[in-house]
Amino acid sequence: MTDALPEYYFRVRENGAAVFRVDTENRQRRIEMDQIAVVNIRKGDIKPQGDRTLSPADETAIRDWIDARQKLLAQRDLDDIFRSIDHLNLTTQWVQSKATETQLEAVTDHLLLAMHDLRSTLVRKKADRLVKK
Known part of the structure; x- marks a missing residue:
């Protein structure tokens, strides 16, 4: 485990994520998470939370997360298909032998x-x- 926490936390939801800014620089030395935006992966929408205005750094971090998440989801889709192929082969063996x-x-x-x-x-x-x- 690293000493430093990431600057942003993305709480994954079905279509994207709720984006939080992580703050450990406070008097109580507690981890505080302040929701700054909601992301929709399919549409590519970034909606600031409430009256917030996102900084360029916020937007860059969120866009980078969206890109990485889309790549991960695409890879998972492909992995699921290859597992389906394996399952079809196992089904064939089951039909033939058991x-x-x-x-x-x-x-x-x-x-x-x-x-x-x-x-x-x-x-x-x-x-x-x-x-x-």
């Missing part, structure tokens, strides 16, 4: 429809990419 007739009856239609939907979408997207080349 599934009972009753279990297969319960999941087959759902799996076939989901896989058909995925395949159709992938084929269409690939065709679109090939046409653009």
Whole structure:
């Protein structure tokens, strides 16, 4: 753990974050967090809290956080897809080696429809990419 705390704290929410300025330079030597803004990642909006005016340093720190957060979320999306591929492989192995007739009856239609939907979408997207080349 480092001695110095970051200047800003971002409380992550579904679409962004609440942004706090961290203050340890007070008489009580307590950590104080003062909310200065709310960020919407999808829209790229930064809304100052109340009557505040954000300093250029505040805006730069927030924009840097937005950029880093968007990259992290994009990476997580890709990781989720690769986990889905692994899960499909495990599902195939389960169907081939462990599934009972009753279990297969319960999941087959759902799996076939989901896989058909995925395949159709992938084929269409690939065709679109090939046409653009």
